Amino acid sequence: MDKQNIFASLPDDLTLEVFEPLVDTGAVLIERIVSKAHRTPEGQWYDQDRNEWVMVLKGEARLVFEEGEVVHLKVGDHLNIPVHCRHRVSWTSEHEETLWLAVHY
Amino acid sequence: MDKQNIFASLPDDLTLEVFEPLVDTGAVLIERIVSKAHRTPEGQWYDQDRNEWVMVLKGEARLVFEEGEVVHLKVGDHLNIPVHCRHRVSWTSEHEETLWLAVHY
Numbered sequence: 001m002d003k004q005n006i007f008a009s010l011p012d013d014l015t016l017e018v019f020e021p022l023v024d025t026g027a028v029l030i031e032r033i034v035s036k037a038h039r040t041p042e043g044q045w046y047d048q049d050r051n052e053w054v055m056v057l058k059g060e061a062r063l064v065f066e067e068g069e070v071v072h073l074k075v076g077d078h079l080n081i082p083v084h085c086r087h088r089v090s091w092t093s094e095h096e097e098t099l100w101l102a103v104h105y
Numbered sequence: 106m107d108k109q110n111i112f113a114s115l116p117d118d119l120t121l122e123v124f125e126p127l128v129d130t131g132a133v134l135i136e137r138i139v140s141k142a143h144r145t146p147e148g149q150w151y152d153q154d155r156n157e158w159v160m161v162l163k164g165e166a167r168l169v170f171e172e173g174e175v176v177h178l179k180v181g182d183h184l185n186i187p188v189h190c191r192h193r194v195s196w197t198s199e200h201e202e203t204l205w206l207a208v209h210y
Contacts, residue, residue, distance in 0.1 A: 006160060103208055105132075
């Protein structure tokens with residue numbers, strides 16, 4: 001059995017956010033996302049065809065929803081984003097990597 | 106958006122392991138499992154109808170696979186257990202809660 005550690009092997013180059021699939025069946029995608037000071041460009045929204053359950057494992061982030069709600073996520077915080085619920089990442093920490101675990105289902 | 110923290114609200118009564126669904130569509134189950142000194146009874150195996158991706162978020166644990174492999178899991182360690190791959194939990198820490206995140210898919 002091949003174990004890995006979610007906190008290990010953080011990418012050196014974080015010019016862009018890094019999306020790494022851990023499991024991908026087509027129907028279900030479990031991925032690690034590594035951000036550092038990234039945010040979704042102003043006026044751009046994620047509008048996804050699947051539900052997404054997401055948790056922050058390291059760092060800090062803020063999500064904004066189209067209706068205006070802002071959710072600040074710290075280590076261990078998780079939430080479920082329903083299919084087609086438009087949202088953007090408005091902030092991730094500049095001081096350290098923010099590690100997300102996302103399950104698209 | 107209703108955020109929760111995976112490290113919060115640990116159950117007081119851990120006489121039995123506690124399994125808490127975070128997302129359950131029927132096809133996909135995301136759950137938090139809280140163990141403390143629990144192990145699967147000797148000679149008993151988990152033999153599951155779905156794949157399971159599992160990660161330890163707090164504490165420590167050991168899994169044993171039917172072919173004899175032993176995998177020690179510390180914080181952040183994750184692995185994928187294929188459907189019908191027989192395994193048991195042979196040990197979880199006595200000193201603190203072990204928090205698992207499991208995705209059955």
